[in-house]
Amino acid sequence: MTAPVRLLQCTVNGRATAVAVAPHRTLLEVLRYQLDLIGSKQGCDKGDCGACTVQVDGVPKLACLTLAVAVEGREVTTVEGLGERAGGCHPLQDAFDRHDAAQCGFCTPGILMAADALLRRVQRPVTPDEVRAALAGNLCRCTGYTKIIDAVVDASRRLSQP
Amino acid sequence: MLRLPGFEVATPRTIDEAATLLARPGARVVAGGTDLLPNLKHRLEQPSLLVSLAAVRELGEVVVDARAGVLRIGAGVTLTAVSEHPLVREHLPSLADAAGRVASPLIRNMGTLGGNVNLDTRCRYVNQTAFWRSAIGGCLKSEGNVCHVVPGGRNCVAAMSSDCVPVLISLEAAAVLRSTAGGRELPLAEYFQADGREHTVRRPDEIMAEIRVPLPTGPRRCAYSKWSVRKSIDFPLVSIALRFDLAADAVDAAITAVRVVVGVLGSRPREVTQLDAVIGQPLSDPKVAEAIAARVHAQCKPLENVPYEAPYRREMLAVHTRRAIARLVAEG
Numbered sequence: 001m002t003a004p005v006r007l008l009q010c011t012v013n014g015r016a017t018a019v020a021v022a023p024h025r026t027l028l029e030v031l032r033y034q035l036d037l038i039g040s041k042q043g044c045d046k047g048d049c050g051a052c053t054v055q056v057d058g059v060p061k062l063a064c065l066t067l068a069v070a071v072e073g074r075e076v077t078t079v080e081g082l083g084e085r086a087g088g089c090h091p092l093q094d095a096f097d098r099h100d101a102a103q104c105g106f107c108t109p110g111i112l113m114a115a116d117a118l119l120r121r122v123q124r125p126v127t128p129d130e131v132r133a134a135l136a137g138n139l140c141r142c143t144g145y146t147k148i149i150d151a152v153v154d155a156s157r158r159l160s161q162p
Numbered sequence: 163m164l165r166l167p168g169f170e171v172a173t174p175r176t177i178d179e180a181a182t183l184l185a186r187p188g189a190r191v192v193a194g195g196t197d198l199l200p201n202l203k204h205r206l207e208q209p210s211l212l213v214s215l216a217a218v219r220e221l222g223e224v225v226v227d228a229r230a231g232v233l234r235i236g237a238g239v240t241l242t243a244v245s246e247h248p249l250v251r252e253h254l255p256s257l258a259d260a261a262g263r264v265a266s267p268l269i270r271n272m273g274t275l276g277g278n279v280n281l282d283t284r285c286r287y288v289n290q291t292a293f294w295r296s297a298i299g300g301c302l303k304s305e306g307n308v309c310h311v312v313p314g315g316r317n318c319v320a321a322m323s324s325d326c327v328p329v330l331i332s333l334e335a336a337a338v339l340r341s342t343a344g345g346r347e348l349p350l351a352e353y354f355q356a357d358g359r360e361h362t363v364r365r366p367d368e369i370m371a372e373i374r375v376p377l378p379t380g381p382r383r384c385a386y387s388k389w390s391v392r393k394s395i396d397f398p399l400v401s402i403a404l405r406f407d408l409a410a411d412a413v414d415a416a417i418t419a420v421r422v423v424v425g426v427l428g429s430r431p432r433e434v435t436q437l438d439a440v441i442g443q444p445l446s447d448p449k450v451a452e453a454i455a456a457r458v459h460a461q462c463k464p465l466e467n468v469p470y471e472a473p474y475r476r477e478m479l480a481v482h483t484r485r486a487i488a489r490l491v492a493e494g
């Protein structure tokens with residue numbers, strides 16, 4: 001059974017967005033295949049890997065398990081919006097670059113969105129354990145995590161400098 | 163890529179509206195969707211209408227009901243909120259702990275307490291893609307007519323895998339269910355049944371509105387012990403909730419009551435019995451931990467329904483019971 005499409009209205013990366021969606025489409029499918037925002041990755045597609053992590057009203061969530069119609073009226077931020085918010089390159093992205101925290105890069109967008117949510121929530125330098133806890137839903141199969149944790153800690157310090 | 167099957171979605175604003183929608187044939191509740199959507203992507207069911215609870219504000223409250231002596235937690239409260247809520251942490255620390263150990267932080271931001279209590283049973287032969295299952299011809303819980311866990315079995319024994327359920331039962335929590343026919347309250351100890359295909363007594367037209375957990379009336383120590391392969395993301399493979407009521411607020415005080423509830427066995431959690439020998443003994447007496455671990459080991463028989471060999475998990479049930487009690491004693 002295919003139900004009729006409906007108009008979804010929400011904010012995506014700061015822009016008012018209206019898009020026709022079928023009720024069984026996930027937020028990830030709409031972002032990637034209807035809005036061409038391919039930064040959020042389709043990994044396991046069932047909640048294990050975290051590659052699809054986006055922020056909904058600032059809270060990091062899995063776009064692969066979110067129905068698109070459920071973000072009606074809400075604010076969605078993807079990795080594309082993270083860079084835009086910082087006018088090009090976000091301090092987290094810069095730190096990932098300097099620490100070689102990305103290898104294949106597939107998990108990076110999801111990790112950036114989970115890390116950004118942590119830094120925005122606490123608004124101070126974070127400890128490696130806090131980063132580990134906040135990124136406990138994001139798998140990386142290349143780096144071994146150490147460089148990712150270093151990068152997030154470093155970015156949190158730089159962001160906290162006056 | 164795992165596609166969802168087609169369905170309609172309704173977003174009611176009140177429990178009454180939701181109940182009216184849920185009375186339609188083929189309708190199904192979706193809360194956080196972190197259990198239901200993977201199951202739909204795996205084609206384990208095909209509802210025609212999802213009734214989303216996301217906009218039902220009444221389901222999002224945590225309040226102390228001093229007159230009834232209970233903490234009322236709305237079914238729509240997220241697991242992140244349950245694990246961080248000051249009232250839950252103060253009065254029901256083992257519940258805050260269990261909620262905070264479900265899946266991953268991202269899933270806890272989405273998943274709700276009601277969804278966790280109503281989490282579908284799990285099995286290594288069923289939580290797979292339809293393509294994977296087609297290689298073994300499905301099973302009683304999917305498109306087949308045999309059980310791969312209990313060969314020759316006519317009953318599905320898929321595992322009740324919720325982290326919060328054993329804790330809630332150990333705390334004598336009750337669930338409030340609502341439908342167009344009215345409401346009812348029943349203890350969670352009576353909510354589950356030994357059928358992996360229909361493992362709760364909730365009727366399809368009923369919404370779980372809230373969980374009522376009695377507030378402690380005297381000194382006690384509670385713990386939740388979970389073992390999984392990774393410390394995050396994974397479902398529990400060993401899951402034990404413990405509660406000791408004590409004669410005084412110290413771990414060398416005598417035990418006045420004890421409840422031990424074990425999950426991830428079959429389709430219903432098991433309350434461990436015959437624990438009377440430890441009543442009157444100090445919790446800190448090492449013989450108490452030994453006696454309880456022995457009863458857990460004797461009464462709980464894990465099945466080959468989830469990863470890791472059943473005999474190993476059975477041994478680990480005793481180990482984790484002992485460790486959990488040792489931790490409580492060490493914390494004082």
Ligand SMILES: Cc1cc2nc3c(=O)[nH]c(=O)nc-3n(C[C@H](O)[C@H](O)[C@H](O)COP(=O)(O)OP(=O)(O)OC[C@H]3O[C@@H](n4cnc5c(N)ncnc54)[C@H](O)[C@@H]3O)c2cc1C
Nearest residue numbers: 047193194195196197198265273274276277278280325370
């Ligand atoms: C990768 C991964 C790891 C996981 N790990 C764990 C884990 O370690 N421990 C664990 O316990 N769970 C785990 N889960 C399962 C799930 O995330 C949680 O159990 C979560 O609490 C489910 O809540 P939800 O709101 O998302 O439920 P939904 O998916 O929305 O619903 C689950 C079921 O409950 C029903 N339901 C939901 N709310 C109500 C209500 N108010 N009234 C009546 N019926 C209702 C739905 O119809 C559905 O059948 C995991 C899931 C994933 C994808």
Ligand code: SF4
Nearest residue numbers: 285301309310318319
């Ligand atoms: S316990 Fe048996 S019937 Fe139930 S899901 Fe597993 S294999 Fe299928």
